[in-house]
Amino acid sequence: MKPSAFDYVRVASVEEALAHLTELGDRARLIAGGQTLMATLNMRLSAPELLVDISRIPGLSGIRLNGSTVTIGALTTHREIERSPLVAQHLPLLAQAAPQIAHAAIRNSGTIGGSVAFADPAAEWPACCVALDATIVIQGPAGGRRVRARTFFRNLYETDLTPTDILVAIEFPVTPLARRSVFLELSRRRGDYAIVGLALLARPAEGLLHEVALAYVGAGPVPMLARQAMAALEGRAPAASVMQAARAALAHDLQPGSDLYTSAATRQHLAGVLLDRAVTQLLSGGAAPHAIA
Amino acid sequence: MTARDELPVQGEHQTLSRGHVGRADPRPNAKRLLQGRGVYIDDLRLPRLAHVVFVRSPHAHARIVSIDSSRARRSPGIIAVFDGPAIAQVCKPWVGVLGHLKGIRSPTQYPLAMERACWQGEPVVAIVGETRAEAEDARDLVEIQWEPLPVLVDMEAALAGLPVLHPELGDNICFERTVDTGDIDAIFAAADLVVEETFHFGRHTGVCPEGRAILADYNPAEHSLTVHHATQAPHMIHDILARHLDIPEANVRVICHDVGGAYGIKVHVYPDEMCTAAVSMLVRRPVKFQADRMESFVSDIHAREHKATVRLAATRDGRILGFDLRDLTAIGPYSVYPRTSGIEGNQVVNLTGGPYRHSHYRARMHAVFTNKNVTCQYRAVGHPIAVAITEGIVDLAAQRLSIDPVEFRRRNLIPDDAYPYAFPSGIRFEKLSHHQCLDKLLELMDYEALRADQARARERGCYRGIGLAAMIEVTNPSAAFYGVGGARISSQDGATLRLEPTGALTVLCSVTEQGQGTETVFAQIAADTVGVSMDKVRVITGDTATTPYGGGTWGSRGAGIGGEAVLQSGRALRANILDAAAAILACDRATLDVADDAVIDRLTLRSLLTLAELGRSCYYRPDTLPAGFQSELMVTRHYVPRDYAFAFTNGIQASWVEVDIDTGFVKLLGHWCVEDCGTVINPLLVDEQLRGGVVQGLGAALFEECRYDQEGQMLNAQLGDYLVPMAGEMPDIVCGHVQTPTRTSELGAKGAGEAGTAGAPAAVMNAINDALAPLAARVTVQPFTPERILAALGRV
Amino acid sequence: MPLPEAEICLTVNGQVVRKRVEPRQHLVDFLREALDLTGSHLGCEHGVCGACTVRVDGRIVRGCLMLAVQADGRSVETIEGVSDSGELADLQHAFHQRNALQCGFCTPGMLLCAGELLATSPSATREEIREHISGNYCRCTGYQAIVDAIETTLASRRATAGASEA
Structure with a gap:
């Protein structure tokens, strides 16, 4: 299990990286944390000619609050997000999701940009981005652009990124104080990719749910925004009939697939179970943005 | 009451426990592992070491139409490329059957597939390179033309012979066994209660943290082969290497170092490992094969794929009358050499109903061939x-x-x-x-x-x-397990104990260590039986050039059989120590004992002669001992259970x-x-x-x-x-x-x-x-x- | 075509090392093959088992999921280094006493992984210990002895810290 030979360049700027990508197209691959790519290289499932190491480009890492937006640089590690007071304060959903990503050693190296760019629908960050209506910041040869996460993920492992693009940051709108979040997933062993998971945000008020956002992990080719279930819950009290309607709506919202251990039907069922649990948990607390100290 | 009567009665033929046996001692040999200073096969550094990798069949069943390895041979760092017929020139094939498993059959198996591959993962071509990465680069250049053949994966289809995997055998049954104590149908018909259930068991594999590994070092000048091997049974491997590679037994040496988990996975003969030894002979250099994780999954033995239907008859008041079992297991395309793939099913037949009093039992078991990886004995067979x-x-x-x-x-x-x-x-x-x-x-x-x-x-x-x-x-299997069936697998084990001139004790035992604590329990037993402290005992295992002959570690036998050999050897050494002490001290041997690294007076418990002093006298100043006395401070004893199978x-x-x-x-x-x-x-x-x-x-x-x-x-x-x-x-x-x-x-x-x-x-x-x-x-x-x-x- | 090579300079267990490497060589192969630091083990080479866990700039990483060239300019610590420095001596002692290892193949990775917990979560619970080591595969022990040994070490470090504060 040794990778095929490739050349390697460590770049100091996005422009330099873009120049390599422009020259070699898909014969070059970007590497940052490498937590997914390295395994595929070792297995020879991927054999690029050139690895472009972007991990030390200055300015692509870090978490900044700017007005009502938190910007997370693409090279920020899962661990940094997990430990960030800024994230805990303004984006509690991310703080809830981060510890559920793989294991400590992986979280120390893996980056949010790599995870979102790889776009594994079973990964946590893509669903969080969709639930939080984040914006993906991309730089390409023709300049920069911003793409809503809700349109960024196009199909299985397919995004708005072209082979000559670099994901540089993700912008998250600060979660308002009254809005709570829950991140739940079902994985057979800790740190495994989830069979199914969800990110739920809502503002509960007098027993009613408002501003509901619901995105699923592992329930389709992309992180799935459950629009009909969101509509079924919006402005309502989660009584049994409402929950039943929301669960039924998931049949339209999700397109779960089958894998080695879990059928599509089971995923669909589990998505409904998680919805019930998430709503219950949200009403009994959930995570709220901290009041500013 | 005399003083002598007050002493603990410890005759020569009783265990003289001084408290090591039964004590929760940590393992002295674990300290190096805790500092990353263990030595596994992949950690060895030998001059001119070459690396072998294998092209494995991507098909579960396919005929080899042609192999073109010309590009691979020209790849940088490549020493040689071998196919099945080339290796078969050096290494004799085998058939995994045993005489006491009546009727068991298997086709002849070669280190590398000869004309067809029978499971996904079967080794087909061996590529030898200066580095693993170079050998893998060349592996990508080997071109094999395959003609896919019908694939047999389902056990029931295999039993029905649809199709027959090895035409020369006539059907797909590797082994079948029936037990019938009689009258089952009548007993079940008359019983108050009959329950029936069918159980399915998924295939597993052992997933040793360290993949299988062998480093074969052939020396053409001596026609000798030293093999560093992550194995549980070095003497078995020694015998097999000698016979299949046609090297005199005395010219072969198998050495085990630290083994990164075995659990039964590393007690079998694997085609890629036999091939590695053959390759070392062909390229006249040391050659290492270290299985990586992905090839381990398709080449380490699997186990446990069973479908079993069982019925139980009982009386109304809850008394079991009998069991009726029908078991079907799929073992892959070959019965594994030399232990066979019939043992697991055989054990299921032997053990079902085992804890319960019952008077009637009927069992029928079939082990059938399929085009999946081979199965064999894995922990708890x-x-x-x-x-x-x-x-x-x-x-x-x-x-x-x-x-x-x-x-x-x-x-x-x-x-x-x-x-x-x-x-x-x-x-x-x-x-x-x-x-x-x-x-x-x-x-x-x-x-x-x-x-x-x-x-x-x-x-x-x-x-x-x-x-x-x-x-x-x-546990503690006697020769009934393998030996009676003609397998050259030792059920007896030996232990050699040597008192060193410093009073230290060296124990050499044929049972091997993979982390279970074998060496520690042997040290405990030796310390007690000889009368020395634990820190004076050094245990050496896993080297066929130095240890007594024996079976190694499998079948929950290490402590029970190897430990008894150590005990008997320790007892004999203690007797010899007392002989020497009596000669040195010119006193009655019966008044002496050994405790706490010294010969003591049994009456006063006073130390009379340290073992270091005794060792010094016996080894360096035998001239001071009585004429005609020869000390024997190294003894060997063997043990094998005989009373029960x-x-x-x-x-x-x-x-x-x-x-x-x-x-x-x-x-x-x-x-x-x-x-x-x-x-x-x-x-x-x-x-x-x-x-x-x-x-x-x-x-x-x-x-x-x-x-x-x-x-x-x-x-x-x-x-x-x-x-x-x-x-x-x-x-x-x-x-x-x-x-x-x-x-x-x-x-x-x-x-x-x-x-x-x-x-x-x-x-x-x-x-x-x-x-x-x-x-x-x-x-x-x-x-x-x-x-x-x-x-x-x-x-x- | 000559294979690409790169020169790297890094600190390994406190010593500055300058070597030429193939870019494709991952960090564990570099440590094992170029430096003969064989205490870090290759268990799966796809980031699942944790046997190759080493520290880079003070944080544990999977050595098989990082290229040697990526370690250029960084500080790498292996089981050999932390053993010689005595940094994990108490943990190693607790592992030994509790028999928290059998074959020992996973042990260096397990120790480094646990070492990070000792440093960052001094009052971790049993559950948190299990969570933290959940990415390190051990086939021999069943994990309980490992959890015990880490728990014991956490407790003794807390006691020592408490005593020194008092």
């Missing part, structure tokens, strides 16, 4: 299947009769005063302790309290369950689980294991053997399965997809012991290494089914995945 079958059907019977599973077992477990006891099938038990173990288990787990908790939990819609699994286990042990486990009926997830809340392995030499090590074994069994119950598609492709041949048990989901495990020493040896130790694995899956299955009982759901297909549990509940 056949036991997890037999225990699950037995305990599953026993619980079902208890449920039908509305008898508590504990009470049902009390009524049927062989009484503790019934020994020696024999089953109608012929299996004989020296002495077991089922009822003592059950009592101890119930006390440890507080059975009544758990039942009360379970009832309270159900009231709040939480489904918890308790599962019991009683078991018997084959096996030292059966027994034990019982309990699992306490919570089933989430909405998700099908199972949470392991607790696990208890009570085991009677006879004399406990080191409780610390025994308990960790049990716990590690239990967790392997828990993996089987909940996670592990080699999944194949209809084309014979293993779908989860990597560690992200083949799910092994990890720390997050495993429970703490409470261990308890009952000690019934075997009287077949003075040490009295029986095996303990496989008990945990044997019983845990059954306990979990019964616990899940206990939890699901109010919902009228049952699971019988291992592993018990969320999907399968939800299906049983009718949720999906």
Whole structure:
């Protein structure tokens, strides 16, 4: 299990990286944390000619609050997000999701940009981005652009990124104080990719749910925004009939697939179970943005 | 009363325990492993070391039309490329059959596929390079033209001969066995209760942390072969290398270093490893093969793929009358050499119903060929299947009769005063302790309290369950296991003890160490029997050039058989030490003893002569000893059990689980294991053997399965997809012991290494089914995945 | 075509090392093959088993999921280094006493992984210990002894810290 030979360049700027990508197209691959790519290289499932190491480009890492937006640089590690007071304060959903990503050693190296760019629908960050209506910041040869996460993920492992693009940051709108979040997933062993998971945000008020956002992990080719279930819950009290309607709506919202251990039907069922649990948990607390100290 | 009478009576033929045996000593040889200073095969550095990698068949069944390795040969760093016929020139093929497994058959197997490949992962071409990476680069350049052949993956189809995999054999049956004590149909027809269930068991593999590894170093000047090998049985491998490579036995040496887990995986002859030795002869250089993780999944032996239908007949008052078993197992395209792939099914037949008094038994077992990877003996061989079958059907019977599973077992477990006891099938038990173990288990787990908790939990819609699994286990195998069948596998082991001039004690033993603590328990036994302190003992194992001849480590035999050899050798050495001391001190030998590294006066317990002084005199100043006296400070003794074919042990486990009926997830809340392995030499090590074994069994119950598609492709041949048990989901495990020493040896130790694995899956299955009982759901297909549990509940 | 090579300079266990490497060589192969630091093991080479866990700039990483060239300019610590420095001596002692290892193959990775917990979560619970080591595969022990040993070490470090504060 040794990778095929490739050349390697460590770049100091996005422009330099873009120049390599422009020259070699898909014969070059970007590497940052490498937590997914390295395994595929070792297995020879991927054999690029050139690895472009972007991990030390200055300015692509870090978490900044700017007005009502938190910007997370693409090279920020899962661990940094997990430990960030800024994230805990303004984006509690991310703080809830981060510890559920793989294991400590992986979280120390893996980056949010790599995870979102790889776009594994079973990964946590893509669903969080969709639930939080984040914006993906991309730089390409023709300049920069911003793409809503809700349109960024196009199909299985397919995004708005072209082979000559670099994901540089993700912008998250600060979660308002009254809005709570829950991140739940079902994985057979800790740190495994989830069979199914969800990110739920809502503002509960007098027993009613408002501003509901619901995105699923592992329930389709992309992180799935459950629009009909969101509509079924919006402005309502989660009584049994409402929950039943929301669960039924998931049949339209999700397109779960089958894998080695879990059928599509089971995923669909589990998505409904998680919805019930998430709503219950949200009403009994959930995570709220901290009041500013 | 005289002073002499007050002394502990320790004649020459009694164990003179000075407290090492029975003590929870940590393992001295673990310290290097804790500092990363262990030496596994991949850590060895030899001059001109070459690396071999294998092109493996991508097809489950295909004819080799042509192999073009010309580009591979020209690739940088490539030393040589070999195909099947080239290796067959150097290495003789084999057939994995044994005489006592009547009727077992297998085709001839070569190190590399000759004309066709019969499973995905079978080695086809060997590429030798200066580095592993270069050899892998060249591997991508080998072009093989394949003609796909019909693929046989289903056991039932295999049994029906659709199609026949090896035409020369006529059908797909590798081995079949029938036991029938008579009258079964009549007994079952007349019984108050007959229950029947079919159990399915997923294929597993061992997933040793260190992949299989061999470094073969052929020296053409001497026509000698030194093999550094991660193996459990160096003498067996030594014999096989000598015979198949046509090298005189005396010119072969097999050395084991640290072994990164074995569990039965590393006790077999593997074609790629035999090929590596042949390659070393051909390229006249040391050659290393280190299996990587992905090739391990398709080339390490698999095990446990069974479908078993069992019936149990009982009286209305809960007395078991008999068992009726039909077992089918798929073993891959070849019976594995030299232990065969018939043993697992054979064990299932031997062990089903094992803990319970019953008068009637019928079993029919078929082991059939398929185009999946080969199967063979893996930790607890056949036991997890037999225990699950037995305990599953026993619980079902208890449920039908509305008898508590504990009470049902009390009524049927062989009484503790019934020994020696024999089953109608012929299996004989020296002495077991089922009822003592059950009592101890119930006390440890507080059975009544758990039942009360379970009832309270159900009231709040939480489904918890308790599962019991009683078991018997084959340990300390005699020649009946392999030797009588013609296998050149030693059932006896030897130990050499040498007193060094400094008073240190060197122990050389044929049993090997893979972390179980073999060397530590030998040191404990040697220290006690000779009379030295533990820190004076050095144990050497795993080198066929230096240790006595023996079987190695497998079948829970190391402590029981190797340990007895050490004990007998220690006793003989102590006698020789006393002879020498009497000569030096010119006194009556009967007044002397050895304790605390010195010869002492038995009356006063005063030290008369340190062993260092004795060693100095015997080795350096023999001129000062009486004329005609020759000291013998190195002795060898061997041991093999003769009275019984096996030292059966027994034990019982309990699992306490919570089933989430909405998700099908199972949470392991607790696990208890009570085991009677006879004399406990080191409780610390025994308990960790049990716990590690239990967790392997828990993996089987909940996670592990080699999944194949209809084309014979293993779908989860990597560690992200083949799910092994990890720390997050495993429970703490409470261990308890009952000690019934075997009287077949003075040490009295029986095996303990496989008990945990044997019983845990059954306990979990019964616990899940206990939890699901109010919902009228049952699971019988291992592993018990969320999907399968939800299906049983009718949720999906 | 000559294979690409790169020169790297890094600190390994406190010593500055300058070597030419193939870019494709991952960090563990570099440590094992170029430096003969064979205490870090290759268990799966796809990031699942944790046997190759080493520290880079003070944080544990999977050595098989990082290229040697990526370690250029960084500080790498292996089991050999932390053993010689005595940094984990108490943990190693607790592992030994508790028999928290059998074959020992996973042990170096397990120790480094646990070492990070000792440093960052001094009051970790048993559950948190299990969570933290949940990415390190051990086939021999069943994990309980490992959890015990880490728990013991955490407790003794807390006691020592408490005593020194008092």
